[in-house]
Amino acid sequence: MDKSYVLSEEIIFDAKPDAVPFNYRISYKLAKLSLILELNARGGCSLMKLQMVSTALSTTSDRGKLWDFVNNSSNNYSVVRFDPAVNRAIKYAIAEGLFNQQKNGLFRLTKKGKEFTKVIMKDSSLLSSEKKYLFLLSNKLTEERIKELTTFWRYTNVEDK
Amino acid sequence: MLKINRLRIEIKTKEKIFGFDERFYSGLNLIASDDNTRGKSSIIAMIYYCLGFEEIIGGRGEKVLTAAFKSVIEEDENVWPVLESGAYLEIFNGIEVITIFRAAKIENRDNRLISVYYSDMENIHRQDTLLDDMYVHMPNAATNKKGFHNFLETFLHIELPMVPASDEAIRKLYLQLIFSGMFIEQKHGWANILSGMPILGIKESKKRVIEFILDLDTLDNDRKKDQLRAEEDHIKKSWTTVVREIILLVERESCTITGLPPSPKILTDVDYSKIIIQKNNDHIGEYINDLTKDYEDLNALKPKIIDNFDELQIELSETEKTIREYEWDIVKLSDLLDKEHISIRRLENNLEIIETDISNNKDAARLRDLGSEIDLYTSKDLCPTCHQEIADTLLPLPNDMPIMNIDDNIRHLNAQRDMLKFAKLSHGSNLDKIQNSINHMEESLYKLRSLAKSLRSDLYQTNDSLSEAIVYKRLSIESEINNLKRLIDFYSNHKVTFEKLSERWKDYLEKKAALPENKYSEKDKVKLKHLQECLVDNLKKFGYRSIKNLNQVEISKENYLPAIEGFDMKFDSSASDNIRAIWAFTLSLLQTSLMDSGNHPGTLIFDEPAQHSIIVSDMKEFFNSIVNNLSNSQVIIGITVKDSDTRKVVNELPEGKYNLIMVPNKAFQKIDKSL
Numbered sequence: 001m002d003k004s005y006v007l008s009e010e011i012i013f014d015a016k017p018d019a020v021p022f023n024y025r026i027s028y029k030l031a032k033l034s035l036i037l038e039l040n041a042r043g044g045c046s047l048m049k050l051q052m053v054s055t056a057l058s059t060t061s062d063r064g065k066l067w068d069f070v071n072n073s074s075n076n077y078s079v080v081r082f083d084p085a086v087n088r089a090i091k092y093a094i095a096e097g098l099f100n101q102q103k104n105g106l107f108r109l110t111k112k113g114k115e116f117t118k119v120i121m122k123d124s125s126l127l128s129s130e131k132k133y134l135f136l137l138s139n140k141l142t143e144e145r146i147k148e149l150t151t152f153w154r155y156t157n158v159e160d161k
Numbered sequence: 162m163l164k165i166n167r168l169r170i171e172i173k174t175k176e177k178i179f180g181f182d183e184r185f186y187s188g189l190n191l192i193a194s195d196d197n198t199r200g201k202s203s204i205i206a207m208i209y210y211c212l213g214f215e216e217i218i219g220g221r222g223e224k225v226l227t228a229a230f231k232s233v234i235e236e237d238e239n240v241w242p243v244l245e246s247g248a249y250l251e252i253f254n255g256i257e258v259i260t261i262f263r264a265a266k267i268e269n270r271d272n273r274l275i276s277v278y279y280s281d282m283e284n285i286h287r288q289d290t291l292l293d294d295m296y297v298h299m300p301n302a303a304t305n306k307k308g309f310h311n312f313l314e315t316f317l318h319i320e321l322p323m324v325p326a327s328d329e330a331i332r333k334l335y336l337q338l339i340f341s342g343m344f345i346e347q348k349h350g351w352a353n354i355l356s357g358m359p360i361l362g363i364k365e366s367k368k369r370v371i372e373f374i375l376d377l378d379t380l381d382n383d384r385k386k387d388q389l390r391a392e393e394d395h396i397k398k399s400w401t402t403v404v405r406e407i408i409l410l411v412e413r414e415s416c417t418i419t420g421l422p423p424s425p426k427i428l429t430d431v432d433y434s435k436i437i438i439q440k441n442n443d444h445i446g447e448y449i450n451d452l453t454k455d456y457e458d459l460n461a462l463k464p465k466i467i468d469n470f471d472e473l474q475i476e477l478s479e480t481e482k483t484i485r486e487y488e489w490d491i492v493k494l495s496d497l498l499d500k501e502h503i504s505i506r507r508l509e510n511n512l513e514i515i516e517t518d519i520s521n522n523k524d525a526a527r528l529r530d531l532g533s534e535i536d537l538y539t540s541k542d543l544c545p546t547c548h549q550e551i552a553d554t555l556l557p558l559p560n561d562m563p564i565m566n567i568d569d570n571i572r573h574l575n576a577q578r579d580m581l582k583f584a585k586l587s588h589g590s591n592l593d594k595i596q597n598s599i600n601h602m603e604e605s606l607y608k609l610r611s612l613a614k615s616l617r618s619d620l621y622q623t624n625d626s627l628s629e630a631i632v633y634k635r636l637s638i639e640s641e642i643n644n645l646k647r648l649i650d651f652y653s654n655h656k657v658t659f660e661k662l663s664e665r666w667k668d669y670l671e672k673k674a675a676l677p678e679n680k681y682s683e684k685d686k687v688k689l690k691h692l693q694e695c696l697v698d699n700l701k702k703f704g705y706r707s708i709k710n711l712n713q714v715e716i717s718k719e720n721y722l723p724a725i726e727g728f729d730m731k732f733d734s735s736a737s738d739n740i741r742a743i744w745a746f747t748l749s750l751l752q753t754s755l756m757d758s759g760n761h762p763g764t765l766i767f768d769e770p771a772q773h774s775i776i777v778s779d780m781k782e783f784f785n786s787i788v789n790n791l792s793n794s795q796v797i798i799g800i801t802v803k804d805s806d807t808r809k810v811v812n813e814l815p816e817g818k819y820n821l822i823m824v825p826n827k828a829f830q831k832i833d834k835s836l
Contacts, residue, residue: 010733019573022521024537024555027529085555094544096537104245112535119531127524 023058029089031120032057032130034098037109038117039134039139044106048080048146050090053137055081057130070140077149106143162761163317164795166251166258167282170207172234172829179234179829188792189784189819192799193811195605201799201824203227205768208797209344211250211263213275213297213309216359217341219349221298223265228830230265236827251282254316260285273298275309309707310336319760322373322380325364331387334369335361342370343761347768347799353731353739354722354746365392371721374741374750376693376759378682385676385820392669396662400425403658407651412476415601416440427670428663438652449645456638459631470620473630477616480609482735487606494599498682515578519571527569529553608637681718688757689716695756696723696747702786703741704779707734722746737775744770744783753793763794770798776807784810788818 022028036053037045069077074085090107093099098113109117120126171182173663181204192201209215218225230246247264260278262285264270277283277293285292295309305311313336314321326332341358344350350357355367357520363369372380404421420435422428438445532540544551552564565573615630622629681689693716700711708714708725717724723746724730731739737759747765754761771780787796802808811821 013562015561017565018558019565019570020526020554020556022518022570023530025522025525025567026553026555027532028521028525029555030532030537030539031528041216072562086556088555092539092545096539097545098537116531116535116537119534120528123527123531126527 024085026089026092027086029054030093030096030098030118031091031127033086033089034109034113034117035120035127035130035134037099037107037113038121040130040137040139041106041108042139044102044104044108046106046146047087047090048142048150049141049143050107051082051086051157052146053084053134053141054086057133063133064135066141070137070145162256162794163764164253164256165208165764165797166253167249168204168211168251169249169282170829171206171245171247171249171832172229172243173245174234174243177236177241177831179236180832181829182832183714183796183822184820186764186820187795189787190795190797190816190822191819192797192822192824193802194824195801196799196803200227200229200827200829201801202768203229203829204824205347205766205797205799206364206646207248207265208766209346210265211248211261211275212252212313212340213263214337216337217344217350217357218306218346219359226265234829235367236831249282249285254318257316259316271296277309277312294792299818301312308354317762322369323384324369324380325383325387327362327364327690332363332638334363335359337361338341338363338366338370339373340762342374342386342750343764344766345743345770350768351740351770352741354743365720367722368720371750373758374754374761375686375688375721375757376754377688379685382676385672389676390671391667396425396669398441400662403655403662404619407655410648410651411438412597414440414644415605416445416645416648425662425666426665428659433656438648445645445649449642452638452642453646456635456642459638473616473619473628476630477613477620480616484606484609484613485674487602487609491599491602491606494595494602498592498595501588501595503593505585505588508581508588512578512581512585515574515581519574519578521814522567522571522574526571534683603720605609612637684757688753688759689718689721691756692716692721692749692753695752696745699745699749699786700741702745702782704776704782705734705738705741705745706807707738740770741779747788748791751791755791755794765791765794765796766798767796768799769801771800771807777810780807781810781813784814784819788815792818804816 032054033050036050040053041049052066056062065077090099093113094101096112097110098116100108100110102108121131164187165185167184172179192204194201195240199236203226206215206218207230209217210223210226215221216224223231231243233240233242233572235241238641241501243262243266245268247262250263252259252261257279258281260280260282262276263279264272273296275295275297277295277489279291279293280287284290287571287826292313295307295312297309299308320335321334323331324334337359342355344357355370358366358370360366371377401423404423407421408418416438417440418436418438419433420437422432426432440448443451450605459462491584527539538545538548539551539553542550542553552558553566554564558564612630612633615633619628619630644691693714696716697714700714705711713725714723714730715725716722721815722729723742730742734742744767747767751761751763751765753759755763770783800807800810
């Protein structure tokens with residue numbers, strides 16, 4: 001019996017490389033976090049703050065939200081997004097020797113990290129809008145403010161239950 | 162032709178003037194010295210420099226010259242700082258004599274400046290001698306009026322061809338390139354045939370230079386091909402413009418046109434008869450006839466209402482029906498229009514996002530580079546702790562999942578952007594189309610409504626008044642006929658343009674067919690054959706030994722350089738045979754040019770041809786063939802006469818057939834006064 005197949009060879013499916021959004025590139029995240037430490041934290045920066053500012057940088061509306069929060073005394077900053085990618089990036093930064101973690105848990109730039117930010121700052125076309133925002137934000141988001149916010153959550157959550 | 166008559170170099174120091182002043186003649190000129198490093202090459206370099214050809218030595222400006230021109234000059238024990246230096250060169254083109262002056266070091270005088278005196282060197286300071294200042298090595302120096310090389314081109318009675326450059330433009334072949342085929346410089350001139358050629362962005366420059374020297378028709382053919390290509394472009398462009406204009410007008414009158422050839426072709430009567438303008442599926446002529454008939458019928462109608470009351474009613478209801486249909490169509494089309502608008506807006510948003518994505522990705526790529534500058538492991542896709550390979554991502558991925566690197570990512574995004582742009586473009590053209598048909602329908606709707614209005618007012622009129630509807634209809638038919646007639650007129654006007662373009666196209670095709678297939682004309686073949694014969698003959702004379710059978714040597718059809726069985730001859734040559742090949746090829750270019758009236762200026766300069774311990778008897782042959790065959794051309798040779806064998810060769814040269822310039826201990830001797 002004659003069977004004529006249209007395809008006689010085997011078919012191989014190959015996975016094509018996946019695109020990665022720029023926000024999840026190691027280099028990009030490392031640079032952003034280093035800039036936050038450089039421009040927005042004197043004497044160390046908490047994980048919470050890194051998360052908050054890093055989220056704020058990702059879209060225009062997020063930027064506005066954080067801006068409102070630091071400029072008004074209200075605590076209507078509903079949710080802080082904890083991005084696992086930021087945590088992972090911090091781990092890389094520590095392993096690379098860009099960041100140090102102090103005893104009080106706050107992160108700080110090492111000498112190498114400072115060097116890295118210096119090179120980034122030198123090139124004005126690089127991350128220009130991010131730099132501008134961080135510059136305006138400066139030290140407005142204090143650790144106290146963040147503590148206030150978390151305490152506020154604790155109480156409101158208790159009320160919820 | 163170019164003949165160098167006299168060179169005078171002046172180097173001024175605080176107390177004395179040093180210099181060199183000698184005459185050159187037709188035939189063999191030897192600049193000889195007992196030992197090396199006497200300054201022969203400085204003298205020869207100065208000839209190049211005066212002509213603005215110092216790029217053949219390898220550089221621009223005075224930096225190619227030796228220290229004697231720029232900083233200090235030695236005299237016995239004394240060292241004199243150089244204050245000013247420069248040189249005069251008297252050249253002859255067969256009719257006129259000019260003297261060129263170019264400074265090597267003179268305060269406040271740009272070394273790109275060249276002064277041309279229209280007289281021999283003796284008379285440059287006479288009151289009636291014309292002087293012209295020109296420049297070299299500046300943009301457009303090869304084409305501008307004050308460009309020295311442009312002047313030199315005219316002076317030497319040569320016409321440089323336009324040749325394709327590497328940036329796709331068409332440029333003039335540079336004089337420097339051509340002279341690198343005749344001035345063999347001491348250092349890299351002897352590396353390979355035409356190896357001294359500067360890189361000036363001309364495609365296949367060696368090939369072009371040989372083509373020019375031999376005056377091959379291929380160049381001409383190439384140029385013709387270029388012209389034809391331009392003509393083709395031009396015809397195509399005018400053709401599509403005409404077609405577009407016609408289609409535009411035809412569409413404005415809501416007609417269709419078929420059989421219009423979209424690209425140029427030779428049009429026959431059959432083709433013309435195939436071009437048909439239609440309206441409502443009727444040939445436009447017939448349609449106009451119908452309209453005229455309607456018009457006449459209307460005239461025949463009695464314009465009184467009472468006679469046509471029933472007809473008026475039927476017509477009104479029909480018109481209203483058509484109006485409703487049109488309105489419905491317009492609503493549907495408007496829906497489509499909105500949809501297109503929405504898609505375009507969405508695409509624009511996406512495009513914006515992708516644009517920022519691309520720029521952010523570019524940032525990421527640069528940050529990665531910065532990271533590797535300060536030695537980050539992650540920039541090399543290595544884990545900073547365990548130094549194993551990791552993927553450049555912060556997202557958790559299954560292990561075997563490949564990810565794009567940043568550059569691919571950027572390319573990927575660029576491709577996406579292109580796709581979106583394309584989609585946006587096609588939506589845009591849809592939008593235009595829909596808008597057009599809406600406009601059309603609205604126009605017709607307007608007409609129909611006016612008609613309905615006339616009909617309605619007719620129905621309510623007293624019975625014996627004049628029918629407004631009939632008058633309106635008459636008017637509108639009249640204007641339609643006029644418009645269509647204008648369209649026909651327009652088309653027949655453009656038919657003439659088509660006829661002209663079709664003629665030109667035919668002409669173009671004929672010329673294209675006339676171009677020789679393999680681009681060599683019969684004359685070219687003869688010239689190349691002569692070149693090959695001269696070359697083989699010279700190689701035999703000069704003792705080329707690397708190949709047994711010299712008849713295997715041929716001129717490559719690819720680049721006109723000598724080849725053996727299709728390979729560059731150099732691969733099979735010993736070092737000294739390579740020198741012989743350069744002698745032979747350079748001479749045969751001149752010989753062939755003389756034989757077949759090519760463009761060779763008739764001057765050759767060899768600096769130290771005795772490279773790589775060449776055998777003395779071969780050198781003798783080299784000199785002899787110059788003395789015997791090229792007495793009307795000019796050959797200048799710089800040579801070191803160190804050993805007795807070379808001396809013997811020089812001494813044995815026939816008396817009076819050559820010009821010997823002995824360079825003493827130092828080339829630059831004290832001279833009395835400056836010119």
